[in-house]
Amino acid sequence: MAESTAPDRTPTRRGPDPRRRSERARTAILDAAAALMGEVGFARMTMEGIAARAGVGKQTIYRWWPSKAAVVLDVFQREAGGDSEPLPDTGDLAADLRTVLRATVDEYNTPETDRISRAFTAEVQHDEDFARAVTEDLLRPHMRAYKERLRSAREAGEISPDADLDVAVELLTGPLHHRWLLRTAPLTHDYVDVLVDLALRALRP
Amino acid sequence: MAESTAPDRTPTRRGPDPRRRSERARTAILDAAAALMGEVGFARMTMEGIAARAGVGKQTIYRWWPSKAAVVLDVFQREAGGDSEPLPDTGDLAADLRTVLRATVDEYNTPETDRISRAFTAEVQHDEDFARAVTEDLLRPHMRAYKERLRSAREAGEISPDADLDVAVELLTGPLHHRWLLRTAPLTHDYVDVLVDLALRALRP
Amino acid sequence: MAESTAPDRTPTRRGPDPRRRSERARTAILDAAAALMGEVGFARMTMEGIAARAGVGKQTIYRWWPSKAAVVLDVFQREAGGDSEPLPDTGDLAADLRTVLRATVDEYNTPETDRISRAFTAEVQHDEDFARAVTEDLLRPHMRAYKERLRSAREAGEISPDADLDVAVELLTGPLHHRWLLRTAPLTHDYVDVLVDLALRALRP
Amino acid sequence: MAESTAPDRTPTRRGPDPRRRSERARTAILDAAAALMGEVGFARMTMEGIAARAGVGKQTIYRWWPSKAAVVLDVFQREAGGDSEPLPDTGDLAADLRTVLRATVDEYNTPETDRISRAFTAEVQHDEDFARAVTEDLLRPHMRAYKERLRSAREAGEISPDADLDVAVELLTGPLHHRWLLRTAPLTHDYVDVLVDLALRALRP
DNA sequence: TGATAACCGAGACGGTACGTCTTGTCTTGTT
DNA sequence: AACAAGACAAGACGTACCGTCTCGGTTATCA
Numbered sequence: 001m002a003e004s005t006a007p008d009r010t011p012t013r014r015g016p017d018p019r020r021r022s023e024r025a026r027t028a029i030l031d032a033a034a035a036l037m038g039e040v041g042f043a044r045m046t047m048e049g050i051a052a053r054a055g056v057g058k059q060t061i062y063r064w065w066p067s068k069a070a071v072v073l074d075v076f077q078r079e080a081g082g083d084s085e086p087l088p089d090t091g092d093l094a095a096d097l098r099t100v101l102r103a104t105v106d107e108y109n110t111p112e113t114d115r116i117s118r119a120f121t122a123e124v125q126h127d128e129d130f131a132r133a134v135t136e137d138l139l140r141p142h143m144r145a146y147k148e149r150l151r152s153a154r155e156a157g158e159i160s161p162d163a164d165l166d167v168a169v170e171l172l173t174g175p176l177h178h179r180w181l182l183r184t185a186p187l188t189h190d191y192v193d194v195l196v197d198l199a200l201r202a203l204r205p
Numbered sequence: 206m207a208e209s210t211a212p213d214r215t216p217t218r219r220g221p222d223p224r225r226r227s228e229r230a231r232t233a234i235l236d237a238a239a240a241l242m243g244e245v246g247f248a249r250m251t252m253e254g255i256a257a258r259a260g261v262g263k264q265t266i267y268r269w270w271p272s273k274a275a276v277v278l279d280v281f282q283r284e285a286g287g288d289s290e291p292l293p294d295t296g297d298l299a300a301d302l303r304t305v306l307r308a309t310v311d312e313y314n315t316p317e318t319d320r321i322s323r324a325f326t327a328e329v330q331h332d333e334d335f336a337r338a339v340t341e342d343l344l345r346p347h348m349r350a351y352k353e354r355l356r357s358a359r360e361a362g363e364i365s366p367d368a369d370l371d372v373a374v375e376l377l378t379g380p381l382h383h384r385w386l387l388r389t390a391p392l393t394h395d396y397v398d399v400l401v402d403l404a405l406r407a408l409r410p
Numbered sequence: 411m412a413e414s415t416a417p418d419r420t421p422t423r424r425g426p427d428p429r430r431r432s433e434r435a436r437t438a439i440l441d442a443a444a445a446l447m448g449e450v451g452f453a454r455m456t457m458e459g460i461a462a463r464a465g466v467g468k469q470t471i472y473r474w475w476p477s478k479a480a481v482v483l484d485v486f487q488r489e490a491g492g493d494s495e496p497l498p499d500t501g502d503l504a505a506d507l508r509t510v511l512r513a514t515v516d517e518y519n520t521p522e523t524d525r526i527s528r529a530f531t532a533e534v535q536h537d538e539d540f541a542r543a544v545t546e547d548l549l550r551p552h553m554r555a556y557k558e559r560l561r562s563a564r565e566a567g568e569i570s571p572d573a574d575l576d577v578a579v580e581l582l583t584g585p586l587h588h589r590w591l592l593r594t595a596p597l598t599h600d601y602v603d604v605l606v607d608l609a610l611r612a613l614r615p
Numbered sequence: 616m617a618e619s620t621a622p623d624r625t626p627t628r629r630g631p632d633p634r635r636r637s638e639r640a641r642t643a644i645l646d647a648a649a650a651l652m653g654e655v656g657f658a659r660m661t662m663e664g665i666a667a668r669a670g671v672g673k674q675t676i677y678r679w680w681p682s683k684a685a686v687v688l689d690v691f692q693r694e695a696g697g698d699s700e701p702l703p704d705t706g707d708l709a710a711d712l713r714t715v716l717r718a719t720v721d722e723y724n725t726p727e728t729d730r731i732s733r734a735f736t737a738e739v740q741h742d743e744d745f746a747r748a749v750t751e752d753l754l755r756p757h758m759r760a761y762k763e764r765l766r767s768a769r770e771a772g773e774i775s776p777d778a779d780l781d782v783a784v785e786l787l788t789g790p791l792h793h794r795w796l797l798r799t800a801p802l803t804h805d806y807v808d809v810l811v812d813l814a815l816r817a818l819r820p
Numbered sequence: 821t822g823a824t825a826a827c828c829g830a831g832a833c834g835g836t837a838c839g840t841c842t843t844g845t846c847t848t849g850t851t
Numbered sequence: 852a853a854c855a856a857g858a859c860a861a862g863a864c865g866t867a868c869c870g871t872c873t874c875g876g877t878t879a880t881c882a
Contacts, residue, residue, distance in 0.1 A: 118330035174380030202407035535733035584790030612817035
């Protein structure tokens with residue numbers, strides 16, 4: 001998304017020239033978007049608002065991003081720094097998963113994170129390009145981190161050697177995500193513990 | 206949502222009188238909304254469009270529903286007919302779950318259903334009242350049906366007597382929902398089979 | 411206007427039956443209209459507002475009056491009591507005219523009267539039926555009073571025996587009305603004096 | 616009204632930048648308003664109608680004019696071309712006034728002009744800003760033309776040297792305007808002749 | 821080291837939809 | 852059958868944003 005366009009020195013009139021892009025404007029836009037995300041949330045944030053706050057022309061936003069969602073995605077990529085942290089590996093899979101998932105639960109219970117995550121989830125539903133970008137840039141790396149930890153556990157014999165690791169990750173995160181997204185019940189550390197327990201029972205050799 | 210209000214014993218109550226409501230208008234609005242939902246989807250459907258299509262004043266919609274989402278929710282409640290079907294109970298839990306979840310997967314793979322479900326999911330994210338209504342009226346009955354089947358299985362000794370049935374339901378539907386919602390991988394019958402297998406391994410006594 | 415329909419005992423289905431009219435409703439409507447006229451003026455007064463204030467159904471207004479203007483006209487007719495006062499006749503035409511026209515100027519300079527008169531003037535412009543009613547019921551009697559005084563003066567030899575009295579009235583009231591209506595200059599007693607002086611110079615034998 | 620604002624020396628000024636105004640849009644709006652004025656009249660003309668007819672966004676109208684009346688005023692100012700014609704001066708005041716006032720009567724008797732003039736008169740009654748604009752831009756120049764002709768007559772000794780020319784103008788136009796506005800009697804050339812005769816009798820030395 | 825193209829800020833533009841308001845008619849009991 | 856109440860279809864209101872376009876004014880490459 002955003003500026004996927006390569007250096008592009010062919011005069012084929014493909015889009016704007018990224019070499020001439022104003023770093024000042026780019027930063028101001030992302031800062032403004034980040035601030036507005038926190039203040040009014042994704043839904044009530046407007047392109048006009050971002051432009052005004054950033055002291056930037058609307059065209060400058062539209063030149064570099066196709067949509068509001070794309071701008072916000074870049075906000076996140078900037079903050080995430082790029083790679084996802086690997087999961088801790090103390091040798092005790094259950095303990096490690098509990099640690100990480102409890103932290104996830106705590107994040108979900110933070111109003112700020114909750115709001116932003118919901119905005120992304122909503123946006124992903126009616127913009128397939130955005131969905132792809134979010135999946136590739138945020139979600140996939142996140143799930144890959146889990147997968148690596150499970151692979152290590154599988155090698156250590158903690159879980160069945162023929163377990164499908166992708167499904168295994170979903171078995172852990174799916175129920176949690178479901179409960180958060182649809183607000184069917186409160187998200188607690190206890191719930192994490194029960195979930196990890198069940199999942200590992202399913203996965204053990 | 207919408208007209209959940211009971212006969213309204215307090216005469217000081219604000220708002221319109223439901224006894225005088227025009228059934229003709231109500232039906233026309235829901236019909237129009239249903240048609241537009243299929244034709245252009247939730248996001249591109251407008252209140253003005255519904256009103257025009259239904260041959261109704263906009264005010265008549267706003268009088269009885271607070272938002273577009275509320276109208277569409279009523280469309281669903283009308284179609285769902287109220288109760289959720291109970292799950293089949295052949296005595297073989299795994300088989301029954303496979304049957305039902307494969308059907309669910311087929312539904313998710315229908316463009317029409319996919320679109321509407323995504324619209325609801327998106328809407329639920331930025332309207333808490335709507336979220337509550339969807340949860341109570343559509344989601345909760347659906348999950349209750351699963352829970353009943355699992356209870357029956359627990360009584361039959363197929364799953365552990367101390368299993369938490371709410372978590373059990375999430376263990377089955379969470380991963381599926383996650384994969385559908387975030388499009389991380391295709392939804393297939395095979396996936397269902399693997400999932401049911403894993404879940405039951407976690408739940409068995 | 412208003413209920414110009416005659417007693418109407420023929421069953422020809424011509425309008426409502428005035429014999430069954432509710433005096434209570436009629437009075438409440440006129441009272442409410444009078445109050446609103448003073449509070450918000452003609453333009454911002456609405457049929458809904460009158461009905462609500464009078465504790466009356468809108469239909470009851472529409473049944474008996476064709477428009478907001480008609481209601482207000484009735485307000486005036488009720489207050490005017492019917493006939494226009496005759497002009498004073500001291501034998502000195504110039505003095506009598508000054509007296510009356512100075513009073514007129516004072517009335518025009520009253521915000522309340524100014525507002526209402528302007529409202530009527532405006533309304534008269536785009537409703538020909540209303541115009542006719544206002545002309546016949548308010549304006550004509552008013553001008554007739556002037557005409558009578560001028561006739562008396564003509565008989566007394568104060569003005570030319572072949573003067574057209576209708577034009578004479580307009581010569582006095584026209585300029586005053588023009589200055590008031592179009593706000594081209596302030597309305598003062600001095601102005602009245604100059605005007606009377608000029609008019610009588612035109613009319614003298 | 617509308618864009619009376621000078622080059623706008625204060626840079627702190629609110630509102631849009633008139634230098635960037637689209638001449639195309641301005642012209643289209645005035646054309647549309649002029650056409651609608653003739654077709655449906657002022658009262659039934661709407662801002663939405665003007666915008667649609669002009670192929671223009673509503674905001675573009677609201678950006679440059681505060682109200683429907685202001686748009687129509689600009690229509691007139693465009694057509695009036697700015698200055699008012701001076702009155703003919705053949706040396707015979709009575710004849711010149713008869714010529715001009717008969718033409719005025721003919722105009723008032725044209726349905727198109729009648730309708731528009733009434734619309735203005737009505738509008739002037741409940742919008743003081745608009746009233747001021749109409750008075751300054753249309754009425755005042757018109758009356759000034761009369762005043763100039765009367766001044767010339769006064770210098771020629773045709774009317775009294777101490778006549779108040781403003782009042783004199785009103786003495787001529789006031790009665791005519793009154794009769795037209797309130798439809799108390801038909802407007803004819805004969806009436807003009809009688810009126811001119813009377814007025815000059817009042818004004819002669 | 822200009823020239824010159826592109827980006828930049830600003831914001832006007834044609835549109836669409838919003839949610840509110842009022843109109844005049846229709847409907848539902850009540851008196 | 853008139854009444855109070857108020858729902859109804861219609862449609863204009865003035866506002867908010869959308870995404871595109873147009874206007875000078877700065878840069879930053881490249882001839």
